[in-house]
Amino acid sequence: MEDKDVIRLSKRMSKHLRHQPERLGLTLDAAGWVDLDEFVRKLGTTHEQVREVVARNDKQRFTIADGRIRANQGHTVAVDLDLPVVEPPPVLYHGTVAKFLPDIMREGLRPMSRHDVHLSATVDTAVRVGSRRGKPVVLEVDSASMHADGHEFRVSANGVWLAASVPPRYLREH
Numbered sequence: 001m002e003d004k005d006v007i008r009l010s011k012r013m014s015k016h017l018r019h020q021p022e023r024l025g026l027t028l029d030a031a032g033w034v035d036l037d038e039f040v041r042k043l044g045t046t047h048e049q050v051r052e053v054v055a056r057n058d059k060q061r062f063t064i065a066d067g068r069i070r071a072n073q074g075h076t077v078a079v080d081l082d083l084p085v086v087e088p089p090p091v092l093y094h095g096t097v098a099k100f101l102p103d104i105m106r107e108g109l110r111p112m113s114r115h116d117v118h119l120s121a122t123v124d125t126a127v128r129v130g131s132r133r134g135k136p137v138v139l140e141v142d143s144a145s146m147h148a149d150g151h152e153f154r155v156s157a158n159g160v161w162l163a164a165s166v167p168p169r170y171l172r173e174h
């Protein structure tokens, strides 16, 4: 497949595996999995194309296992990915844009429409995430203190760090 076709199919797959499975008549199980044969059929594509997207995806957004597929993170539908709580690296990063800063510094990072706040292990990744919305601003998260204070962290299969929220006292501009 050409790159642009991989991206287009990846976006369709994300849409149905994260946000609107019902639009294709799919039902995700509690952990976000759906039968791969059914998914391929309802998407109107082929196993080869779906496997190519999973393998070539720039961010490893999907996992195929035991004849099923799921998105690794980013859901807005209710799923419990069943990820273990783990100790985070001492510092994590969040990419955003300047117009959100006043609210973020007042009330902290909130998951907005997603399940969790998404944090990055590297500044580079946070810059990329922030750039989706304009000129990126990177926030540093004092994850060591959060962890010490009892906040839970999880990490998705593709290395995205997840937290329920980040109170403002743990945030500063990078």
Ligand code: HQG
Pocket (backbone or CB within 6 Å): 059, 061, 074, 095, 096, 097, 100, 103, 104, 107, 108, 109, 110, 111, 112, 113, 114, 117, 118, 129, 133, 160
């Ligand atoms: C902001 C992409 C006001 C937050 C990326 C962000 C990521 C607040 C936006 C993944 C706020 C939410 C997630 C507050 C947070 N007040 N604004 N209190 N708290 N915000 O898209 O982190 O390509 O839900 O800064 O790579 O941008 O989909 O989150 O700008 O990993 O795989 O509210 O999406 O991955 O936006 O991105 P999002 P995000 P995929």
